[in-house]
Ligand SMILES: [Fe+2]
């Protein structure tokens with residue numbers, strides 16, 4: 217299966233987000249390599265999916281926080297796509313058949329390629345501020 221590659225044209229103008237995108241592409245490519253590997257075992261695939269789920273969850277959180285802070289008008293639609301994708305990843309983790317699981321990797325690659333080059337780039341003007349790691353994202357200072 218063809219590998220994805222991060223290109224400068226995919227930059228959203230924020231090094232942190234670009235780095236996360238590059239790492240996610242690396243993890244999807246690693247999963248794609250399992251497709252041609254006869255020795256691969258289910259635990260390897262689950263391990264790869266679990267690394268990807270963790271990286272995506274962190275990334276979606278950071279991306280959504282920036283979009284919300286910067287007042288992106290279509291924030292909710294974009295966040296809805298993220299939720300949908302995490303649901304698909306979760307469904308994959310529940311698959312019993314190794315063959316089905318490996319076939320599903322193509323879906324991950326295709327979704328990612330179109331989301332990064334489409335929706336994330338469209339949101340680039342709202343992703344340019346550096347991320348602030350302030351602990352609990354739900355926490356907002358109270359006004360007294
Ligand atoms: Fe996104």
Ligand SMILES: [Fe+2]
Pocket residue numbers: 237275279332336
């Ligand atoms: Fe993204």
